[in-house]
Amino acid sequence: MAGYIRELGYPARAHTNSDSEVLHNPLTILAGLGELSRIGEVVLNPFLGPRFKTAVITADLPMAVDQPIDFGLQDFCAKCRKCARECPCGAISFGGKVMFNGYEMWNPGVEACTRYRVTNPNGSACGRCMKMCPFNKKGLMQHRLALWVAIRMAPLRKLLIWLDDALGYGKRNPLWKWWLDLEIRDGKVSRPANTNQRDLQLKRPIPKNKIIPIYPVETIPPPGSHEAHPLDRQDAQARASKM
Numbered sequence: 001m002a003g004y005i006r007e008l009g010y011p012a013r014a015h016t017n018s019d020s021e022v023l024h025n026p027l028t029i030l031a032g033l034g035e036l037s038r039i040g041e042v043v044l045n046p047f048l049g050p051r052f053k054t055a056v057i058t059a060d061l062p063m064a065v066d067q068p069i070d071f072g073l074q075d076f077c078a079k080c081r082k083c084a085r086e087c088p089c090g091a092i093s094f095g096g097k098v099m100f101n102g103y104e105m106w107n108p109g110v111e112a113c114t115r116y117r118v119t120n121p122n123g124s125a126c127g128r129c130m131k132m133c134p135f136n137k138k139g140l141m142q143h144r145l146a147l148w149v150a151i152r153m154a155p156l157r158k159l160l161i162w163l164d165d166a167l168g169y170g171k172r173n174p175l176w177k178w179w180l181d182l183e184i185r186d187g188k189v190s191r192p193a194n195t196n197q198r199d200l201q202l203k204r205p206i207p208k209n210k211i212i213p214i215y216p217v218e219t220i221p222p223p224g225s226h227e228a229h230p231l232d233r234q235d236a237q238a239r240a241s242k243m
């Protein structure tokens with residue numbers, strides 16, 4: 001698309017998740033494609049939930065400008081907390097929003113999430129928060145009534161959240177699995193003894209005073225850096241306690 005816009009005579013540049021000069025989340029929100037969720041740096045679209053990737057094109061092309069949308073997600077996420085309950089490493093806040101890097105948002109535990117995903121020998125990657133979010137539903141048409149209620153009827157949101165659990169949404173379904181659990185140890189490819197087979201934890205108590213460490217922008221690796229970048233977790237926890 002960027003190439004096509006350039007052919008029309010306007011400067012244009014494509015930004016993907018591997019090569020980008022802009023932050024995608026604020027632009028996605030400004031473009032009216034969703035709202036920021038409790039998961040942290042994840043925008044939810046009312047129809048797709050968190051189940052999408054973004055690509056951005058910056059250009060000088062004159063065009064109509066969209067507005068940000070409000071489909072009630074801030075209130076829904078304040079009542080829901082399903083992603084926080086199901087995150088295996090406690091990287092999602094149970095509490096309220098904070099001011100983080102200039103945005104009012106649920107601060108994500110990026111360091112804990114990344115460490116869990118890339119160092120777990122029993123299966124890397126995770127995405128459990130996104131898989132079980134009530135806005136992530138297969139079969140949009142069959143859920144359109146629930147979506148309509150979630151967006152328009154704030155007093156019924158707690159009931160919908162309870163119903164989502166009661167109907168077992170977010171349970172693992174091995175039939176949908178398409179990958180092979182394999183790992184390489186000492187140069188040999190083998191099946192790991194224990195893959196991540198965690199199921200819904202409906203009874204997990206909500207922790208009181210749980211702190212999500214804060215890593216402001218000056219403490220994180222600069223854009224494009226491929227160097228090891230040590231983070232000070234204790235410092236980040238102390239910073240969060242003060243907020």
Ligand code: SF4
Nearest residue numbers: 087113126127128129
């Ligand atoms: S991807 Fe997994 S570890 Fe990371 S925040 Fe989501 S549930 Fe937690």
Ligand code: SF4
Nearest residue numbers: 037077080081083133
């Ligand atoms: S699981 Fe619930 S709290 Fe988490 S992002 Fe989805 S709607 Fe919000």
